[in-house]
Amino acid sequence: MRELYSQLKQLFPLGELTEQRQDLAFVTVPQEHLRSLLLHLRDREGFTHLVLLTAVDWLEDNIFQLTYLLTNREQQRTLGLRVMLPRDAATMQSIHDIWPTAATYQRELREMFGIAFPDSPRVDEEFILEGWIDIPPYRRDFDTLKYAEENYSQRPGRVTHDPAEHMKQKLYPGGT
Amino acid sequence: MKEELQKRVIKGPDGVEFEVEPLRDYYCEAPPTVMPGAYIQIVEDLFNWARAESIWILGFGTGCGAIEMRPLMTPRFDAYRYGVQWRPTPRQANLLMISGYLSTKTLKRAIRSYEQMQSPKYVVGLGSCTINGGMYWDSYNTIKRLDDYLPVDLYIAGCMPRPEALLAGFQDMKKLIRAGKGEGANRYAENFDWYKANQKRVIHDWDMPDYSW
Amino acid sequence: MTDHAPLFTPDRSQYPAHKADGTLDIDLASGKYLKLWQGPNHPGITGNMSVELTVCGDEVVEGKVHVGYLHRGFEKLMERRTYIQCFPIVCRICVPEPDFNEYCYAAAVEELAGIKSPERSDWIRTLILEMGRINSYMMYLGGQAGSLGLGVIAQWTTYVRDLMLDRFEELTGARIYHMFILPGGVRDGLPEGFEKRMEETLREMESTMQDVYEVMFCNAVFKKRTVGVGYIDPALLDSYGVTGPNARAAGVAKDVRKDHPYLVYPELDFEPVIGHDSDIYTRADVRRRDVLVSIDLVRQILAKMPRSGPLMASVPNVLHWKIPRGETYVRGECSRGEYGYYLVADGSGYPRRVNVRGPSYTHAMTLLERLIVNISISDVASLMVSLHTYPPEIER
Numbered sequence: 001m002r003e004l005y006s007q008l009k010q011l012f013p014l015g016e017l018t019e020q021r022q023d024l025a026f027v028t029v030p031q032e033h034l035r036s037l038l039l040h041l042r043d044r045e046g047f048t049h050l051v052l053l054t055a056v057d058w059l060e061d062n063i064f065q066l067t068y069l070l071t072n073r074e075q076q077r078t079l080g081l082r083v084m085l086p087r088d089a090a091t092m093q094s095i096h097d098i099w100p101t102a103a104t105y106q107r108e109l110r111e112m113f114g115i116a117f118p119d120s121p122r123v124d125e126e127f128i129l130e131g132w133i134d135i136p137p138y139r140r141d142f143d144t145l146k147y148a149e150e151n152y153s154q155r156p157g158r159v160t161h162d163p164a165e166h167m168k169q170k171l172y173p174g175g176t
Numbered sequence: 177m178k179e180e181l182q183k184r185v186i187k188g189p190d191g192v193e194f195e196v197e198p199l200r201d202y203y204c205e206a207p208p209t210v211m212p213g214a215y216i217q218i219v220e221d222l223f224n225w226a227r228a229e230s231i232w233i234l235g236f237g238t239g240c241g242a243i244e245m246r247p248l249m250t251p252r253f254d255a256y257r258y259g260v261q262w263r264p265t266p267r268q269a270n271l272l273m274i275s276g277y278l279s280t281k282t283l284k285r286a287i288r289s290y291e292q293m294q295s296p297k298y299v300v301g302l303g304s305c306t307i308n309g310g311m312y313w314d315s316y317n318t319i320k321r322l323d324d325y326l327p328v329d330l331y332i333a334g335c336m337p338r339p340e341a342l343l344a345g346f347q348d349m350k351k352l353i354r355a356g357k358g359e360g361a362n363r364y365a366e367n368f369d370w371y372k373a374n375q376k377r378v379i380h381d382w383d384m385p386d387y388s389w
Numbered sequence: 390m391t392d393h394a395p396l397f398t399p400d401r402s403q404y405p406a407h408k409a410d411g412t413l414d415i416d417l418a419s420g421k422y423l424k425l426w427q428g429p430n431h432p433g434i435t436g437n438m439s440v441e442l443t444v445c446g447d448e449v450v451e452g453k454v455h456v457g458y459l460h461r462g463f464e465k466l467m468e469r470r471t472y473i474q475c476f477p478i479v480c481r482i483c484v485p486e487p488d489f490n491e492y493c494y495a496a497a498v499e500e501l502a503g504i505k506s507p508e509r510s511d512w513i514r515t516l517i518l519e520m521g522r523i524n525s526y527m528m529y530l531g532g533q534a535g536s537l538g539l540g541v542i543a544q545w546t547t548y549v550r551d552l553m554l555d556r557f558e559e560l561t562g563a564r565i566y567h568m569f570i571l572p573g574g575v576r577d578g579l580p581e582g583f584e585k586r587m588e589e590t591l592r593e594m595e596s597t598m599q600d601v602y603e604v605m606f607c608n609a610v611f612k613k614r615t616v617g618v619g620y621i622d623p624a625l626l627d628s629y630g631v632t633g634p635n636a637r638a639a640g641v642a643k644d645v646r647k648d649h650p651y652l653v654y655p656e657l658d659f660e661p662v663i664g665h666d667s668d669i670y671t672r673a674d675v676r677r678r679d680v681l682v683s684i685d686l687v688r689q690i691l692a693k694m695p696r697s698g699p700l701m702a703s704v705p706n707v708l709h710w711k712i713p714r715g716e717t718y719v720r721g722e723c724s725r726g727e728y729g730y731y732l733v734a735d736g737s738g739y740p741r742r743v744n745v746r747g748p749s750y751t752h753a754m755t756l757l758e759r760l761i762v763n764i765s766i767s768d769v770a771s772l773m774v775s776l777h778t779y780p781p782e783i784e785r
Binding site for chain 3: 018020021023024026048049050051052054056057067069073076078080098099100101103104121126127128129130137138140142144145163164167
């Protein structure tokens with residue numbers, strides 16, 4: 001992985017390499033270089049399998065992290081590319097022409113995180129949700145419990161315990 | 177509104193042009209009505225006996241519970257010996273099994289399937305997620321109590337209920353029907369406005385007619 | 390099969406043209422096309438999903454897959470549950486084969502928390518995963534035969550699947566959702582006499598598989614309906630993210646058990662099953678032979694596994710379990726392909742983000758939409774089943 005990283009480093013401005021396992025590493029890529037890096041990895045380095053494309057919401061830092069996970073089956077290694085996007089009006093270029101299956105991932109991200117992928121096929125159609133009226137649900141500032149309580153009638157009698165407090169009460173009744 | 181629901185002019189293969197307005201032409205315009213019992217109690221009892229012994233289930237697996245229906249159709253558990261069988265279309269079914277959590281998207285389809293069934297018809301909620309939300313009590317996409325949206329006759333608790341529990345549930349359902357308590361369709365017709373209001377509160381893009389049988 | 394002229398040649402000059410943006414120019418008002426919804430309550434659908442077909446005559450010109458009927462928002466729910474509270478809900482993501490969720494989640498958490506599961510628990514995990522794989526294939530074989538009207542196969546396979554569920558019940562106490570593989574190890578060891586009863590079940594299963602072979606795979610109707618239908622070009626495998634038996638039927642030995650060995654698979658002796666014709670028949674055949682491989686693997690595991698030793702690694706107090714910041718991806722080969730969990734921890738007691746990579750995600754969406762074009766309506770069901778998709782892992 002180190003070897004591949006130093007080769008790539010000469011061609012692209014990359015961030016630090018995080019080696020999670022022997023066969024798995026993550027690296028940060030600037031947004032504008034992602035496409036050429038993906039093409040390079042797919043055509044030159046044998047990373048032909050797009051495992052997944054997903055996003056992580058870092059609300060505190062006001063950024064979205066997009067993760068593109070690629071696998072090279074012959075050399076049995078997996079590389080994750082992280083792209084940091086500003087959270088406001090997040091837009092990313094589509095990669096559906098490199099991997100057609102990415103179109104599905106981009107539809108999901110558009111719906112669940114509100115990240116725009118211009119030119120991706122059918123990206124603005126409803127994918128999972130239907131008639132959604134709130135902010136995209138996978139964003140950190142969306143409170144699913146509050147939404148559920150406001151929108152769905154609950155059957156009375158359901159109690160929720162804090163697990164730590166509840167176990168303490170149960171194991172040491174009256175204790176501190 | 178979806179493209180296929182819009183009013184349009186269609187030219188048939190024989191060259192005749194005609195106008196189609198799907199929401200008006202394809203659906204019924206009247207709300208359901210209460211179906212009175214037979215004129216004499218003994219006849220109604222006979223009807224109920226017949227209904228109880230032929231529970232035909234709509235094969236609509238709305239959630240995880242559907243996987244335990246498969247063993248019931250095979251010789252090991254064999255629900256057919258109780259007169260229970262699965263039908264592929266709502267028109268032939270009289271029991272709608274809500275097999276688990278209902279997302280709002282499926283709720284819409286479940287309502288239409290229910291309304292297309294012939295009276296008298298029954299609803300069984302399967303699994304704790306239909307009773308009070310179960311595991312998905314804080315989910316933004318599933319309903320928490322089924323009886324607000326459809327007239328439920330019986331709940332079978334469990335996550336998920338075993339085939340034996342389902343068989344016991346069928347037996348209880350039979351007892352209810354024979355006792356003349358399977359009046360879900362009439363309750364639905366009586367409180368139609370209340371049910372519709374509840375349904376519309378959670379289905380935000382209501383692009384179907386109110387009556388679809 | 391002999392070469393013969395097709396009985397009916399569709400008049401494709403009537404078919405819609407492509408517009409500049411690549412979509413089809415379908416004019417519903419022309420009366421030439423019919424929009425047909427298959428599902429969600431259609432018996433020929435693999436679970437609660439639907440396909441919006443546009444047909445010309447009886448041939449499909451466009452198919453759009455609609456999913457989301459089973460969306461519960463797991464990835465959101467897990468963000469507000471502690472690591473141990475996530476454990477009972479992950480198995481609900483995929484109903485017919487829930488154990489992979491438990492394994493991938495447990496392995497991802499262990500990796501980020503720096504825990505090593507004991508060796509004996511790894512053997513039991515492998516045993517459970519292989520048993521789950523057999524169950525899932527049994528569901529598939531019944532569905533594949535049922536989609537072409539051979540109802541009796543489903544009766545047999547559901548029965549032997551039930552026998553396997555009994556073994557699951559002995560081992561874990563539950564039929565469908567086992568909740569057995571938890572972060573740190575497994576809940577319990579094998580019960581007494583388990584090997585003997587398992588051997589009986591496996592024998593029963595083998596004899597059923599022989600029957601299935603004779604009745605289903607040697608059946609002229611089944612061959613006629615499936616040979617040469619639903620061909621996946623091997624060149625498409627990577628660009629469409631095809632994994633598992635669907636890829637192996639196209640001649641590529643993609644198998645996570647061999648490519649990225651996990652658990653105790655390096656110590657077991659097996660070869661990935663490969664087919665070459667990449668049509669519905671080959672995919673069914675690959676899965677049938679894979680069942681036999683799994684049966685053999687279960688025997689090997691029971692023969693080789695250690696009988697004593699710890700079952701749980703020492704895990705911190707789960708009520709106050711905080712996992713340091715990091716991200717990882719853990720994968721396994723489930724009956725449908727590569728199953729993976731992408732887990733991001735941010736140092737708190739709750740996962741920051743969990744993403745489930747189900748194999749159906751790519752198979753049932755882009756791949757199916759491509760394969761469904763130009764096949765007859767009556768083949769849609771068997772094509773869908775042959776990709777072996779389970780909708781809940783698409784939308785979670």
